[in-house]
C-alpha cells in the first residue's frame with residue numbers, strides 16, 4: 315500500500331474511533347462472546363426463613379418499622395426462585411443465554427455467617443441450580459457477595475470491622491471447594507462502591523448507617539477481602555480448577571457538561587477516578603489513586619475518618635494485580651460541572667459521593683422510571699474506552715446493564731428493546747472499532763423482582779412476574795425476543811430482521 319493510502323486508511327480508522335452517537339453498526343461480536351443474565355439472591359430467591367437460612371442485613375433492614383422502602387415491600391418471597399429456579403433456567407434456555415450470573419446467599423449456606431455450621435439445604439439448593447444450568451448448556455457464574463451480609467457479622471460491626479475479612483475468606487473457601495469443580499468464573503463482590511456508600515453514608519441501603527468513617531473502613535476491608543480471596547483461589551484452587559476471579563463495580567459515565575471546558579473535564583475525570591478508581595485503582599496498581607487520597611485526606615482533615623490512607627507494603631503486594639477480569643455494571647450517564655456549593659445531591663447511586671460538583675442530565679435524553687436515569691448509549695462506549703485507556707486494557711465482563719420501567723408498562727416494553735439494542739451496539743463499536751476487550755454481556759435482569767430501596771415500583775426484567783399471584787407466574791416481554799435474537803446472532807449481522815429497527 316502506498317503511503318498515501320496508508321494515510322487515508324489511518325484517517326478513516328481514527329475518525330471511526332470517535333464516539334459516533336448515531337450510526338448503527340451492523341456487525342457481529344468475535345466468536346466465543348458470551349451472553350446471558352445476572353441476578354442476586356436477595357432480590358429473587360425469597361424463602362427468607364426456609365430450610366435453615368439465617369437472617370442477613372437486608373432481612374433486618376426491610377422489616378424495620380417504619381419501613382425504609384417507599385412501597386413498604388420486602389423480598390421475603392421475591393420472585394420465589396428458591397422454589398422456581400427450574401422455571402428460571404427454562405426461561406434462560408428459551409432466550410438463548412449461555413451464561414447466568416447469580417449470587418450465593420451467605421446465610422443460606424452459613425446461617426450464622428461463620429464456618430462452624432454449614433447448612434446442607436443451602437449447599438443442595440446451589441448444587442441443584444448449578445447442575446440444572448449445566449445440563450441446559452448454561453455456564454454458571456457466581457457472585458460471592460451481593461450485599462446480604464449475615465446479621466451476626468453486622469452485629470460485630472459489619473464490613474467496617476476487619477474481623478469480617480476472615481469470615482468472608484472462610485465462606486469463599488467453602489464455595490470454591492464445593493462448587494468450583496463446575497463453576498469457573500467468580501465475582502468476589504458486586505458493586506462494593508454502592509454497598510459501602512449507601513450502606514454507610516446515605517443509609518438508604520442496609521445496614522442504614524450514616525457514618526463516613528465506617529464507609530471508608532468498609533472500602534478498605536472489602537479491598538483486602540477481595541485480594542485475599544483472589545490469592546486463596548490462585549494458590550489453592552486455580553491449579554486444578556482453572557477458573558477466573560474478579561470484582562464487579564458500578565459506574566455511570568460522567569461527561570463534562572461543556573466538553574471543551576477544562577474545569578468541567580477535570581471534575582468529570584476526578585469523579586470517574588473516585589467512582590471506578592476507589593476500588594479498581596488499588597486492585598490494578600496496588601495503592602489508592604491520587605483522587606482517592608485527596609478525598610480521604612479531606613475526610614481526615616475534618617476528622618470524619620481515622621482510617622489509614624495508605625496500604626502497608628505487604629497489603630499492597632497482595633492487592634496489586636488481584637484480578638483476572640473486571641465486571642462492569644453500567645446503566646446511565648450524567649453531565650457534570652464544578653460547583654462551589656458542597657452538596658450531597660440525591661442523584662441515584664451518586665448520592666453521598668457528590669461533593670462540590672453539579673450533576674444534571676440533558677433534557678433530550680430519554681428517561682426511565684428510576685430517578686432521572688436516562689438512556690445514553692454512547693456513554694457506555696466512552697466508559698469502556700476510559701477503562702481500557704487508564705486501567706491496562708483488562709478483560710471486561712458486562713455483569714449488569716438494564717433499563718427500569720414502571721410496572722404499568724406491561725409486555726410491550728419497547729423502550730427496553732431500544733435500550734438493549736442501542737447499548738449493545740455501542741459495546742459492539744467499543745469491541746470492534748476501539749479494541750476494548752469485552753468478552754461477556756449479562757443483562758440485568760431476567761425477571762421483574764424486588765429492587766433495592768424501590769421495592770416493586772420499578773421493573774428491570776425482560777420477563778414479567780405477576781407479584782399478586784402466589785405462583786409468581788413469569789411471562790416473557792417483547793425485550794426477551796430482542797435479546798433472544800441478539801444472542802443468537804451474536805450481535806447485529808446485516809441480515810437482522812426488523813424487530814431491531816424499532817425507533
Ligand code: BGC
Nearest residue numbers: 354504505508564758765766
Ligand atoms: C445492582 C442490582 C440492582 C441494579 C438495578 C445494581 O446496582 O447490582 O442489584 O438491582 O443495579 O438498580
